[in-house]
Amino acid sequence: xxxxxxxxxxxxxxxxxIKRVASYWANVEDSTVxxxxxxxxxxxxxxxxxxxxxxxxxxxxxxxxxDKEFLQGEDQNWFPENxxxxxxxxxxxxxxxSFHKV
Numbered sequence: 699x700x701x702x703x704x705x706x707x708x709x710x711x712x713x714x715x716i717k718r719v720a721s722y723w724a725n726v727e728d729s730t731v732x733x734x735x736x737x738x739x740x741x742x743x744x745x746x747x748x749x750x751x752x753x754x755x756x757x758x759x760x761x762x763x764x765d766k767e768f769l770q771g772e773d774q775n776w777f778p779e780n781x782x783x784x785x786x787x788x789x790x791x792x793x794x795x796s797f798h799k800v
Contacts, residue, residue, distance in 0.1 A: 715745050715752060743793035758785035
């Protein structure tokens, strides 16, 4: 019988994907350390964007309570807050394709 994945199962699948990426890039020959690091980062962003066997994930800031007020008092910008009803600032979706533009 089919069922929805549990939170722990999703976490395990996600972490296994990250481990595969790390193992792959660790064994790529004729690449510089920088190329391996950037390849690993790009691949992780692709996982978050849903470009493999997992769905895309929500990637949103989760500031500590009080950050907004503190940063306002320091005359600095602050990150959007999110709640249990959804992400107000989900940056996922095109992370991997934007990586090399930065």
